[in-house]
Amino acid sequence: MPRDPNKILLDTIRRLLRREANSHLRKIVNKTHAADLSVVFRSLSLSEQLKLFAMIKDNEQKGILFSELEADTFLEIVAELDLNEIVSILEQMPSDDVADLIGRLPDEKSASILEMMQKEDSDEVEDLLSYGDDTAGGIMNPDYVALREETTAKEAIEAIQKEYADVEMPFYLYAVDEFGKLVGVSSLRQLVVVAPQTPLKNFMATEVISVQTDMDQEEVAKIVARYDILAVPVVDASNRLMGIVTVDDVIDIFRREATEDILKMAGAGEEFVETKSIWRSTKIRLPWLFASCVGGIIAFFIISWFEVNLNRIAYLAAFIPVIMGMGGNIGTQSSTIVVRGLATGRLNVRDFWHVVFKELTIGCILGVVYGTIIGMVAQASYTNIPLGLVVGSAVVCSMSIAALVGSLVPMLFARINIDPAVATGPFVTTSIDIISVFFYFQIATSFLNL
Amino acid sequence: MPRDPNKILLDTIRRLLRREANSHLRKIVNKTHAADLSVVFRSLSLSEQLKLFAMIKDNEQKGILFSELEADTFLEIVAELDLNEIVSILEQMPSDDVADLIGRLPDEKSASILEMMQKEDSDEVEDLLSYGDDTAGGIMNPDYVALREETTAKEAIEAIQKEYADVEMPFYLYAVDEFGKLVGVSSLRQLVVVAPQTPLKNFMATEVISVQTDMDQEEVAKIVARYDILAVPVVDASNRLMGIVTVDDVIDIFRREATEDILKMAGAGEEFVETKSIWRSTKIRLPWLFASCVGGIIAFFIISWFEVNLNRIAYLAAFIPVIMGMGGNIGTQSSTIVVRGLATGRLNVRDFWHVVFKELTIGCILGVVYGTIIGMVAQASYTNIPLGLVVGSAVVCSMSIAALVGSLVPMLFARINIDPAVATGPFVTTSIDIISVFFYFQIATSFLNL
Numbered sequence: 001m002p003r004d005p006n007k008i009l010l011d012t013i014r015r016l017l018r019r020e021a022n023s024h025l026r027k028i029v030n031k032t033h034a035a036d037l038s039v040v041f042r043s044l045s046l047s048e049q050l051k052l053f054a055m056i057k058d059n060e061q062k063g064i065l066f067s068e069l070e071a072d073t074f075l076e077i078v079a080e081l082d083l084n085e086i087v088s089i090l091e092q093m094p095s096d097d098v099a100d101l102i103g104r105l106p107d108e109k110s111a112s113i114l115e116m117m118q119k120e121d122s123d124e125v126e127d128l129l130s131y132g133d134d135t136a137g138g139i140m141n142p143d144y145v146a147l148r149e150e151t152t153a154k155e156a157i158e159a160i161q162k163e164y165a166d167v168e169m170p171f172y173l174y175a176v177d178e179f180g181k182l183v184g185v186s187s188l189r190q191l192v193v194v195a196p197q198t199p200l201k202n203f204m205a206t207e208v209i210s211v212q213t214d215m216d217q218e219e220v221a222k223i224v225a226r227y228d229i230l231a232v233p234v235v236d237a238s239n240r241l242m243g244i245v246t247v248d249d250v251i252d253i254f255r256r257e258a259t260e261d262i263l264k265m266a267g268a269g270e271e272f273v274e275t276k277s278i279w280r281s282t283k284i285r286l287p288w289l290f291a292s293c294v295g296g297i298i299a300f301f302i303i304s305w306f307e308v309n310l311n312r313i314a315y316l317a318a319f320i321p322v323i324m325g326m327g328g329n330i331g332t333q334s335s336t337i338v339v340r341g342l343a344t345g346r347l348n349v350r351d352f353w354h355v356v357f358k359e360l361t362i363g364c365i366l367g368v369v370y371g372t373i374i375g376m377v378a379q380a381s382y383t384n385i386p387l388g389l390v391v392g393s394a395v396v397c398s399m400s401i402a403a404l405v406g407s408l409v410p411m412l413f414a415r416i417n418i419d420p421a422v423a424t425g426p427f428v429t430t431s432i433d434i435i436s437v438f439f440y441f442q443i444a445t446s447f448l449n450l
Numbered sequence: 451m452p453r454d455p456n457k458i459l460l461d462t463i464r465r466l467l468r469r470e471a472n473s474h475l476r477k478i479v480n481k482t483h484a485a486d487l488s489v490v491f492r493s494l495s496l497s498e499q500l501k502l503f504a505m506i507k508d509n510e511q512k513g514i515l516f517s518e519l520e521a522d523t524f525l526e527i528v529a530e531l532d533l534n535e536i537v538s539i540l541e542q543m544p545s546d547d548v549a550d551l552i553g554r555l556p557d558e559k560s561a562s563i564l565e566m567m568q569k570e571d572s573d574e575v576e577d578l579l580s581y582g583d584d585t586a587g588g589i590m591n592p593d594y595v596a597l598r599e600e601t602t603a604k605e606a607i608e609a610i611q612k613e614y615a616d617v618e619m620p621f622y623l624y625a626v627d628e629f630g631k632l633v634g635v636s637s638l639r640q641l642v643v644v645a646p647q648t649p650l651k652n653f654m655a656t657e658v659i660s661v662q663t664d665m666d667q668e669e670v671a672k673i674v675a676r677y678d679i680l681a682v683p684v685v686d687a688s689n690r691l692m693g694i695v696t697v698d699d700v701i702d703i704f705r706r707e708a709t710e711d712i713l714k715m716a717g718a719g720e721e722f723v724e725t726k727s728i729w730r731s732t733k734i735r736l737p738w739l740f741a742s743c744v745g746g747i748i749a750f751f752i753i754s755w756f757e758v759n760l761n762r763i764a765y766l767a768a769f770i771p772v773i774m775g776m777g778g779n780i781g782t783q784s785s786t787i788v789v790r791g792l793a794t795g796r797l798n799v800r801d802f803w804h805v806v807f808k809e810l811t812i813g814c815i816l817g818v819v820y821g822t823i824i825g826m827v828a829q830a831s832y833t834n835i836p837l838g839l840v841v842g843s844a845v846v847c848s849m850s851i852a853a854l855v856g857s858l859v860p861m862l863f864a865r866i867n868i869d870p871a872v873a874t875g876p877f878v879t880t881s882i883d884i885i886s887v888f889f890y891f892q893i894a895t896s897f898l899n900l
Contacts, residue, residue, distance in 0.1 A: 007798075033677065035678075036676075039795070042796075068676075157642045160642055160643065161642065161643050171638070188621070188638045188639060189610070192607045192610055192638065192641065192642060193611050224701075225701045227483065230621075230697065247680065247697050247698075248675075251674075251675045251697070251700065251704060254704050255704055258708035258712075259794060261712070262708075262712055262786060262790050263787070263790065265716075265786075266715075266782045266783055266786035266787075266874075278808055278811050278812055281808070281812055285780075285783055285812065286816060286819065288779075288783070289779055289780060293775075293776060293820050295771075295775060296769075296772020296773070296775045299772060299775075300768045300772055300827070300828075301768075303768035304768050304831065318749075318750045318753035318754050320767065320771060320774075321745075321746050321770060321774055321883055321884075321887055322746020322747060322749060323746070324771055325745060325746045325749075325774075325883055326739065329738075329739055329879070332716045333739075335716075336712060336713060336715075337713070340709055340712050340713065344709060346492075350457065358728055361728050365732050366732060366735065366736060366739060370739060374743060374747065377747055377750070378750075381754065424716075429778070429779070433771055433775055434771075437771055
């Protein structure tokens with residue numbers, strides 16, 4: 001890759017670490033954005049990380065670094081820090097990020113940290129921790145600008161200057177009634193455009209897009225994306241405003257969900273393994289290959305069983321790879337298209353039969369195309385038996401069934417609320433392998449052994 | 451899925467369309483957010499879409515609908531509309547969205563539209579079209595708030611009220627010098643917090659994160675995500691401010707790139723096919739299966755060639771599926787982890803050997819584990835020859851090579867600036883199939899035919 005400022009930064013920091021040029025290091029560390037430092041941290045040893053971390057003067061920068069670090073690195077660093085220091089860093093951070101970090105710590109440690117934090121902050125964090133991890137409540141930020149609808153623009157500006165000086169992203173002003181119920185929304189922009197004495201209710205929008213605390217984070221993210229808004233208010237069952245989910249969190253949700261889906265589809269677990277040790281990566285990936293192993297052994301028994309009936313097995317063996325390969329690949333296409341279509345909302349479970357029928361049709365067409373090509377190769381190789389017909393039919397069969405299974409299984413999973421992404425991994429490909437081999441030998445028995 | 455407001459909306463609209471209850475329809479269409487309408491449009495026929503579209507009163511809503519529609523649907527609707535109407539809708543839209551839509555139209559149509567648009571608007575659009583589609587320049591919004599650094603907070607607020615009333619998302623104020631060069635940034639929030647007479651230069655930040663017009667959109671998106679900002683300024687080679695890329699576009703970029711990567715990995719093309727016709731989907735997917743077909747035929751020739759030397763071929767045939775399956779699956783794991791790691795920035799091409807070596811090690815360990823299991827099954831089935839040893843070694847070989855190829859190829863592609871996602875599709879799985887089969891029979895020849 002051409003320009004890579006992080007590489008330059010990493011090289012400089014490594015050189016200075018080697019030379020123990022501490023005053024230089026201190027200067028660089030405090031001049032660099034914590035998000036960039038977090039990238040450099042990935043390539044450093046724990047002792048180097050701790051050394052640099054201790055050099056950061058600003059607790060707010062330390063907080064940003066905490067949020068940006070890999071889960072493992074964060075735990076390692078935190079294990080070496082004094083509880084008082086951890087608490088003073090966390091107190092500078094938005095409560096949603098604190099809840100996120102505290103959720104990762106061992107129970108004992110998180111309990112003592114919450115005890116040491118200022119009552120107001122720890123209450124907020126504990127409230128957030130009481131919601132499900134992946135729900136709107138679990139990811140929302142409890143700091144937002146909420147004003148009564150009688151507030152004038154001038155008063156609102158004053159409130160932002162004083163009372164709400166801590167709010168991370170105050171671009172929306174939410175109007176609430178006496179019970180804290182959400183009744184309207186306006187923006188910072190409106191505030192500077194209207195006359196100072198105008199009350200909020202005169203310029204707020206009353207049709208507010210909001211989400212409930214128990215909504216799944218992926219749904220929340222889709223809503224923010226669909227309406228191109230910068231934050232969505234989170235309300236409880238009685239429409240009381242509880243927090244907001246901001247667009248920066250939405251980006252993280254989409255990226256994380258895409259990664260999880262991709263890894264699940266490939267049958268490589270759900271969590272990122274590239275930064276984990278060889279041993280831990282191996283342990284995560286091992287069980288996902290088991291399906292493939294069992295499936296292969298089943299295929300072996302099927303072939304052995306047919307072997308008794310077939311003395312021309314040697315001819316047939318050579319075509320096993322192509323039949324399995326064609327079925328496997330079209331099955332992967334179908335399941336990937338369905339899973340991603342469901343994830344992006346471009347396919348819907350209510351179109352069940354429409355989607356499955358379409359995939360089956362495509363599977364048949366492609367099966368006929370490739371069945372003809374491969375059948376011709378087979379016939380040309382063994383002219384004395386109708387091998388072309390056998391192999392060609394097996395390819396059509398394998399590809400049609402693969403497209404059917406590849407689309408049917410994720411649609412079924414989605415319908416019964418299991419994540420369809422797990423349906424594209426080794427489980428589906430292995431079933432397709434077994435079915436392909438079975439039909440191949442079944443067809444061969446019928447045609448060649450009469 | 452439980453709550454689905456779009457399903458209710460779709461059912462209502464369908465019922466009203468059947469009944470030809472036009473005044474009801476008109477009310478619903480104009481009350482519904484255009485983003486929701488676009489979802490409903492997917493399930494309607496062209497004539498129904500046109501009927502609803504004509505009912506929308508507000509050109510701005512029509513514009514939002516234009517941006518949200520599927521590419522195909524948009525082209526179909528536009529083909530039926532009068533040029534004057536298209537122009538008056540486009541003139542209401544942000545220039546970056548207009549450029550995006552115009553880029554999809556046939557040349558002739560886009561030329562006449564640009565001619566009919568107001569000079570100022572069409573100039574902006576033409577400027578945007580001159581940048582590469584996937585670069586910061588091609589996706590930036592040319593409407594932003596740029597002020598000289600001597601401007602006071604009070605003057606800035608007045609400018610936002612008048613001159614910049616059209617700017618879509620004015621949360622950042624950019625400070626420029628007399629040549630239009632970017633010298634600082636501040637926010638709408640700062641503006642309401644400082645005293646009215648304070649000049650911009652006293653409260654702006656001078657370290658501005660910016661991107662150049664030719665930066666790839668994925669890089670731009672990563673920068674916005676890394677620094678948790680709502681927009682990033684785009685500058686030309688001499689640091690003159692040209693536009694901004696806003697966070698809503700960044701979300702779209704991430705979602706689109708994730709989808710493209712997933713489809714490429716599965717060897718299912720790069721574009722979404724689930725909304726396309728069976729015929730077009732088939733055409734898109736056909737070539738991706740060709741690699742698999744050719745690979746399978748090569749595997750066939752390899753097996754046929756060994757056949758001459760091997761009379762025990764029948765025993766061996768039964769294990770082809772399991773050896774291919776294990777290799778294929780671990781290869782998919784490795785390549786997926788590497789491709790996604792590179793896409794999210796958690797892996798870097800400069801760690802080339804580290805990554806490849808790690809994958810190879812994991813491949814060997816997992817190969818020994820599964821090789822032992824499968825070898826034991828093989829030995830139990832054919833006790834009179836050392837088949838267990840042959841099959842077991844072939845599994846170890848196949849899985850190690852698959853992990854090696856699966857990580858090496860995407861890393862190589864990334865290094866020579868080809869999208870690594872194409873390296874996980876049928877090409878890699880097919881090569882792994884061929885290599886696996888070759889080594890299997892080679893090992894068998896050495897052990898069994900001595």
